Amino acid sequence: MVRLAVVGLGKMGLSHLAMITAHPNVAVAAVCDATGYVLDVLNKYTGVKPYTDFDAMLREVELDAVIIATPSSMHAKMVKSALEKGLHVFCEKPFCLDTKDGEEVTRLAREGGLVNQVGYHNRFVGAFQEVKRLLDAKAIGEVTHVLAEAYGPVVLKPKGSTWRTQSAEGGGCLYDYAAHPINLVNWYFGAPQGVGGTILNKIFSKETDDEVFGTLYYADGKSAQISVNWSDESYRKMSTKITIWGTAGRIYADRQECQVYLRDTATVPPGYQQGWNVRYTTDLTEPVWFYMRGEEYSAQLDHFVRCIEEKRIENVNSFESAVATDKVMAMMIADAAKGPSLKSDDALPHAPKKRWNFLFGGR
Amino acid sequence: MDRLLFGDNQFFGVNHMSEEKARAQSMRFQDIRAVIDVLDTAYDEGIKTFMCTTHDRIAQICDHWRANPARYKDYEFFPCMPYAHKYANAMTDYGMLGAIKRFLPDEGFLDAAMRGGMSLAKKDIEGVTTLLIDAEMKMFQGLKTPVIFLQNVVVDMLLGLNFKEAFRIFANHVKARYDAEPGFITMNMPRLLDALEELGIENPIVCSNINKIGFRMCGGFEAYERALKEKRFRAIAMSVFASGAIPPREAIEWVCRQPNIESIVFGASSRGNIRNTKELVDRCWPAAPASAL
Numbered sequence: 001m002v003r004l005a006v007v008g009l010g011k012m013g014l015s016h017l018a019m020i021t022a023h024p025n026v027a028v029a030a031v032c033d034a035t036g037y038v039l040d041v042l043n044k045y046t047g048v049k050p051y052t053d054f055d056a057m058l059r060e061v062e063l064d065a066v067i068i069a070t071p072s073s074m075h076a077k078m079v080k081s082a083l084e085k086g087l088h089v090f091c092e093k094p095f096c097l098d099t100k101d102g103e104e105v106t107r108l109a110r111e112g113g114l115v116n117q118v119g120y121h122n123r124f125v126g127a128f129q130e131v132k133r134l135l136d137a138k139a140i141g142e143v144t145h146v147l148a149e150a151y152g153p154v155v156l157k158p159k160g161s162t163w164r165t166q167s168a169e170g171g172g173c174l175y176d177y178a179a180h181p182i183n184l185v186n187w188y189f190g191a192p193q194g195v196g197g198t199i200l201n202k203i204f205s206k207e208t209d210d211e212v213f214g215t216l217y218y219a220d221g222k223s224a225q226i227s228v229n230w231s232d233e234s235y236r237k238m239s240t241k242i243t244i245w246g247t248a249g250r251i252y253a254d255r256q257e258c259q260v261y262l263r264d265t266a267t268v269p270p271g272y273q274q275g276w277n278v279r280y281t282t283d284l285t286e287p288v289w290f291y292m293r294g295e296e297y298s299a300q301l302d303h304f305v306r307c308i309e310e311k312r313i314e315n316v317n318s319f320e321s322a323v324a325t326d327k328v329m330a331m332m333i334a335d336a337a338k339g340p341s342l343k344s345d346d347a348l349p350h351a352p353k354k355r356w357n358f359l360f361g362g363r
Numbered sequence: 364m365d366r367l368l369f370g371d372n373q374f375f376g377v378n379h380m381s382e383e384k385a386r387a388q389s390m391r392f393q394d395i396r397a398v399i400d401v402l403d404t405a406y407d408e409g410i411k412t413f414m415c416t417t418h419d420r421i422a423q424i425c426d427h428w429r430a431n432p433a434r435y436k437d438y439e440f441f442p443c444m445p446y447a448h449k450y451a452n453a454m455t456d457y458g459m460l461g462a463i464k465r466f467l468p469d470e471g472f473l474d475a476a477m478r479g480g481m482s483l484a485k486k487d488i489e490g491v492t493t494l495l496i497d498a499e500m501k502m503f504q505g506l507k508t509p510v511i512f513l514q515n516v517v518v519d520m521l522l523g524l525n526f527k528e529a530f531r532i533f534a535n536h537v538k539a540r541y542d543a544e545p546g547f548i549t550m551n552m553p554r555l556l557d558a559l560e561e562l563g564i565e566n567p568i569v570c571s572n573i574n575k576i577g578f579r580m581c582g583g584f585e586a587y588e589r590a591l592k593e594k595r596f597r598a599i600a601m602s603v604f605a606s607g608a609i610p611p612r613e614a615i616e617w618v619c620r621q622p623n624i625e626s627i628v629f630g631a632s633s634r635g636n637i638r639n640t641k642e643l644v645d646r647c648w649p650a651a652p653a654s655a656l
Contacts, residue, residue: 018523046525282608291550291581292519
């Protein structure tokens with residue numbers, strides 16, 4: 001039995017709590033939240049032990065692991081305290097707003113031999129895992145370009161302030177939405193060499209961004225475009241999608257399906273054919289012990305528990321990979337602040353003059 | 364309960380296979396008239412129960428039904444509440460308490476204010492829950508709602524949290540106030556049945572995925588088979604086609620062979636698909652279900 005506590009009981013925290021409470025190999029020993037009210041209701045009706053003080057909980061309750069689902073600005077300090085107590089940590093995304101903090105806790109986790117994982121659940125979505133398998137098999141040859149998108153209806157009008165509306169707290173479209181496609185791109189292709197052309201634009205929010213666009217550059221000439229907007233009401237709920245062009249084909253994937261076009265030059269993987277292939281979530285999804293909101297949420301928690309049981313430090317969505325995602329976002333923020341790389345009144349280089357070749361004709 | 368119930372996923376851009384299909388459906392059913400036309404088609408094919416969320420747009424459908432009582436005299440609605448997105452979004456924006464406050468009726472009777480306000484203050488979930496149920500049921504006033512469902516996102520969250528008392532509160536209120544049977548939608552049927560049994564909720568109506576390939580049947584295929592054989596409950600099968608992964612005939616033939624299933628809920632947009640499903644069910648399920656005898 002893994003003895004575990006859940007910290008932060010917002011939307012994600014409550015979901016995690018429900019799923020992990022139902023896990024056959026986990027005993028939830030305590031919950032912690034700043035709001036006493038939610039805690040009292042939970043304690044009254046479910047009997048779970050409530051804490052408003054995180055440090056007091058760490059002192060008083062015997063634990064193996066914690067799930068931290070507080071606002072991102074609080075992650076670094078809480079993760080550090082938990083690691084110093086020798087606890088395995090699952091932390092919500094985005095991981096740490098300051099990448100130095102992220103690196104420090106990554107080091108602490110490694111030195112302590114502790115399981116560490118961040119809640120980028122898309123890596124547990126069957127269709128996105130299929131993309132990874134196809135890329136590793138070089139099914140579409142050399143990848144040249146990627147389009148990673150996420151759209152959904154979160155901020156649809158100017159409105160009141162919560163932590164999610166403030167970038168200093170880890171709110172905003174970049175941290176909340178764009179983090180997911182960026183994390184996927186990092187998983188598929190590693191960290192980019194640089195970023196450019198970043199736009200962090202407000203639509204309705206006063207203090208933070210509602211749309212995020214930008215380019216990620218890779219050493220081998222490949223590039224990725226990020227296109228994210230959380231003020232798009234034409235989507236019923238958050239939709240993350242990825243399109244990848246390669247020399248031998250193209251892959252498109254979202255949570256429901258994976259569409260693959262393979263050219264006649266492609267290395268056709270088993271079960272696939274030249275031309276169009278579609279794999280649906282029903283083929284790609286592994287069953288989970290408990291379902292709520294999507295298999296991927298259960299699967300990532302189950303993976304965390306298994307890593308603890310099997311003492312596996314190398315993990316999917318480790319702190320290290322989450323810090324890599326945080327770094328891309330930090331680069332994008334810095335890039336957006338710079339504005340355009342070339343302005344209309346900058347001196348432009350003259351176009352090279354056409355040289356007329358009398359002998360071989362012009363080209 | 365009828366054997367075949369009509370579901371509403373297709374009307375609201377929900378498709379578990381393809382976002383493209385979901386979007387095409389959103390476009391087609393943007394005009395509420397298109398939804399009513401499909402419901403009329405289903406009705407004319409003999410499908411007289413609409414199992415629907417408490418989405419704002421359903422209120423327009425209810426208005427149409429109230430305006431044409433003669434046309435729909437034996438029609439039944441099975442409301443499924445709450446419309447989870449509404450609450451989930453409000454929770455993100457206002458926190459849990461703020462979200463609850465937003466949906467409590469703020470106008471009118473003192474009773475509501477007392478029931479809500481006092482309950483919130485006392486951390487007594489019963490008053491708040493019953494008020495929220497009443498708020499969701501308002502749109503169905505004057506229509507037949509013999510079964511009222513709690514949606515799977517909520518059922519499964521409460522189930523996971525071990526917050527079983529809420530099931531009892533829901534069941535009692537639905538029976539007492541609406542003279543209706545409580546129903547529960549879940550993705551974790553065997554586990555839910557255990558919880559309901561423990562609470563003493565007898566012979567409950569439980570709607571869950573039941574399909575030949577075991578798609579989203581959490582707890583495992585065998586546990587579902589065992590539950591259908593051994594437990595006393597009124598099963599409604601949903602997702603019998605596993606989002607289109609199983610051909611219709613194969614899917615229906617299999618489901619109809621399973622013991623203890625009282626109804627199938629399905630969604631369709633065309634007369635052809637509605638008629639095919641109805642014919643398949645009539646053919647594969649010739650005897651009336653046990654509870655109707």
